[in-house]
Amino acid sequence: AQSVAQPEDQVNVAEGNPLTVKCTYSVSGNPYLFWYVQYPNRGLQFLLKYITGDNLVKGSYGFEAEFNKSQTSFHLKKPSALVSDSALYFCAVSPYGGATNKLIFGTGTLLAVQP
């Protein structure tokens, strides 16, 4: 079955420290991978995506993610965390090679950045 796993329900980090939010996937074929962020009582906002090319992808708000095909991972990273980065982060994969852009989401990781 095709799936996305976010192994940590919550990640705690101090402001100014680097952060990593983990994501692994299980799909057939070449995956299209995405990270979204959700602030309280808001919809999801697109952060970044990997379609093809360079394994290190840069996105909004200073976030980046590294695609690792051998480990089937797409971890989200930021060199220096801000309190305002505190939110719920979702990893998603689009495994369908056709024309629908359907996404499979992970269960989400709550990022808490302490001042």
Added chain:
Amino acid sequence: NAGVTQTPKFRVLKTGQSMTLLCAQDMNHEYMYWYRQDPGMGLRLIHYSVGEGTTAKGEVPDGYNVSRLKKQNFLLGLESAAPSQTSVYFCASSYKRTGTSYEQYFGPGTRLTVT
């Protein structure tokens, strides 16, 4: 551009009542989606549409119906609401899969409670 809008923002229904959630987008996107978000389960796809007049089932379609009579609108209907349908509902839209524009754009959500 307003992006993706959803109506209503909140609703409380009694078991057995019906309602329709409206999603509208002004980005001329071909694809539209309805998701539900439940704690610890991420987002799950209910129904989706790849164009005006076409709809298809997603991961959790039971108890819901949809219609897409106009390209910019995607309606989600609950014919006989059940407490298990208490959730936050998100609509999303995206371009057809061309180039590298695959990401979905989300509305602000509708919080539905069924008592």
